[in-house]
Amino acid sequence: MLAQPAYVHPVSPVTDTRKVVVDIAGLNKYYSAFHVLKGIDLKVREGERIVLCGPSGSGKSTLIRCINRLEIAEQGRILINDTDLSLPTREASKVRSEIGMVFQHFNLFPHMSVIDNCILAPMSVRGLSRKKAIELAQHFLTKVGIASQADKYPSQLSGGQQQRVAIARALCMEPKIMLFDEPTSALDPEMVSEVLDVMVNLAGSGMTMLCVTHEMGFARQVAERVLFLDGGMVIEDSPPEEFFNAPKSPRAKAFLAQIVH
Amino acid sequence: MSLAELQNMFLNPDLLERYGPRFIDGLLVTGKLVAISFTLGALLGLLIALGRLSSNRFLRSFTGAYVYFFRGSPLLAQLFLLYYGLGSFKGFWQDVGLWWFFRDAWFCTLLAFTLNTAAYQAEILRGSILSVAQGQREACKALNLSRWTAFRKIILPQSLLVAIGPLGNELILMIKASAIASLVTIYDLMGVTKMAFSRSFDFQVYLWAAVLYLLIVEVVRRSLKLIEGRLGRHLQ
Numbered sequence: 001m002l003a004q005p006a007y008v009h010p011v012s013p014v015t016d017t018r019k020v021v022v023d024i025a026g027l028n029k030y031y032s033a034f035h036v037l038k039g040i041d042l043k044v045r046e047g048e049r050i051v052l053c054g055p056s057g058s059g060k061s062t063l064i065r066c067i068n069r070l071e072i073a074e075q076g077r078i079l080i081n082d083t084d085l086s087l088p089t090r091e092a093s094k095v096r097s098e099i100g101m102v103f104q105h106f107n108l109f110p111h112m113s114v115i116d117n118c119i120l121a122p123m124s125v126r127g128l129s130r131k132k133a134i135e136l137a138q139h140f141l142t143k144v145g146i147a148s149q150a151d152k153y154p155s156q157l158s159g160g161q162q163q164r165v166a167i168a169r170a171l172c173m174e175p176k177i178m179l180f181d182e183p184t185s186a187l188d189p190e191m192v193s194e195v196l197d198v199m200v201n202l203a204g205s206g207m208t209m210l211c212v213t214h215e216m217g218f219a220r221q222v223a224e225r226v227l228f229l230d231g232g233m234v235i236e237d238s239p240p241e242e243f244f245n246a247p248k249s250p251r252a253k254a255f256l257a258q259i260v261h
Numbered sequence: 262m263s264l265a266e267l268q269n270m271f272l273n274p275d276l277l278e279r280y281g282p283r284f285i286d287g288l289l290v291t292g293k294l295v296a297i298s299f300t301l302g303a304l305l306g307l308l309i310a311l312g313r314l315s316s317n318r319f320l321r322s323f324t325g326a327y328v329y330f331f332r333g334s335p336l337l338a339q340l341f342l343l344y345y346g347l348g349s350f351k352g353f354w355q356d357v358g359l360w361w362f363f364r365d366a367w368f369c370t371l372l373a374f375t376l377n378t379a380a381y382q383a384e385i386l387r388g389s390i391l392s393v394a395q396g397q398r399e400a401c402k403a404l405n406l407s408r409w410t411a412f413r414k415i416i417l418p419q420s421l422l423v424a425i426g427p428l429g430n431e432l433i434l435m436i437k438a439s440a441i442a443s444l445v446t447i448y449d450l451m452g453v454t455k456m457a458f459s460r461s462f463d464f465q466v467y468l469w470a471a472v473l474y475l476l477i478v479e480v481v482r483r484s485l486k487l488i489e490g491r492l493g494r495h496l497q
Contacts, residue, residue: 070399097405107400111418111495120414121404153495173404 018045021177021208022067027076029062029232036062037073038232044177049209051219051240054229055255060212063229064179067210068099080177097125100170104182106162108154108169114141115150118169126173133172140168144198160191164198171202178202180211214259220244228252271465280457280466287453288473294449295439298374299432305375306382313387324383331380337441339377344369344445366445374439381431389424390416422492429485433478450474 022044029037036059044050052060065071067078069085078085083095109117118137122128128136141147144164146157154162163183170178180199184192196218203209203222213219219226219240226243228236228251235249247253268274312324331339347354347363354360362368393416401411443452454470457463490497 068403070402093405099403101403103396103400103403105396107394107396109397109400109415111422111492113495120410121406124407124410124414125405155495170403 023079051223058229100175287450302378305379309383310386340373389420
């Protein structure tokens with residue numbers, strides 16, 4: 001389905017000179033006694049597209065949820081554009097609105113029309129006028145190919161359409177970084193590709209993206225790095241061709257054997 | 262039995278002429294009493310519900326105790342406590358300048374009803390706020406909405422849709438429980454009915470009262486249906 005790599009995969013981490021936008025060091029997170037993240041270190045550079053995969057319970061969702069503080073890690077540090085998000089400063093709040101998130105279950109506001117879903121945060125958080133916010137929303141709704149449904153309620157749309165609205169809603173905040181938490185896992189198979197197409201386009205526009213997904217075709221086509229997590233640790237961190245063709249760890253091999261048919 | 266006799270039994274024209282206007286007045290008093298106390302109770306109830314859901318331990322236990330008391334004791338006892346109990350400290354209320362309030366049966370009744378229904382409404386609202394999917398809150402956080410905006414625009418509208426049924430139920434219960442006001446000299450619908458009966462000894466006035474209560478409840482029921490349709494328009 002998604003065959004050829006669309007991008008040139010760079011450059012060794014050493015020679016990569018792009019700015020580091022997400023800098024995670026020594027991140028530890030517990031759910032009461034369960035140690036979910038065990039000392040994660042991760043640097044993401046501007047415009048980088050990272051796919052996180054791994055068995056369920058490996059901590060990949062928790063990791064990206066820590067990045068926009070839906071989860072608070074007990075130890076460690078997350079810098080976004082050199083701002084420490086864990087400090088309750090005004091700057092931290094501002095940085096947070098530069099991170100967009102797309103959820104597995106869309107989490108659209110069911111009592112609001114598509115356009116109202118998209119303009120709420122731009123008006124309320126960024127202080128845009130209604131007119132400006134609507135223009136912005138229409139721009140992104142057109143980009144995800146759903147402008148004609150702007151006045152419908154989420155329940156009147158298919159799953160794929162809802163997820164595309166959710167992507168547009170996040171983009172309306174004009175984030176610098178986009179997080180995707182299994183964006184296609186709740187979709188019927190025939191709707192997966194319409195969402196992936198939108199994500200591929202977004203990647204082409206230079207957006208910094210962290211995607212938790214099991215769509216390995218997408219990973220091959222778009223990702224610069226694939227991170228394989230298991231047991232709360234990053235086991236592998238390599239370009240996709242290396243990860244898929246020559247995984248180093250036995251656990252990654254076993255994982256790939258199970259999901260690539 | 263002739264038709265005239267039947268009419269005399271259920272809708273006696275003389276009786277209607279003598280007491281009809283008072284029944285209308287009583288109906289209005291009941292309506293006003295319930296409308297005011299239910300509305301104030303909703304506002305107070307929302308605050309109590311938020312207190313029950315607060316992360317502050319003091320607020321949580323205070324509002325918990327409030328609900329425990331007002332749901333756990335009869336409305337009649339609460340009304341008597343306020344009107345006869347607090348009303349017996351005349352000197353104190355005069356000193357603090359609140360005697361005008363506590364000597365007045367109308368104000369005491371309004372207060373008792375408000376405090377009572379607030380406890381029930383708080384529990385309804387608490388449950389309905391909890392019923393809003395966690396993902397909605399996460400989406401609000403991810404969009405960096407302020408807590409107030411998230412509550413007002415996202416959580417409250419969705420929880421009201423869940424709450425509207427039980428709130429309507431509470432309103433209907435309140436309308437009927439408001440008959441208690443007649444025990445502290447208020448001429449609400451039940452008050453005028455008792456008065457009309459004590460003068461005429463004709464049981465049919467109770468039938469009128471029953472029909473009028475039914476009428477109010479029917480109006481409420483239909484209004485609720487309209488509101489429900491409006492709040493849930495995204496589900497159609």
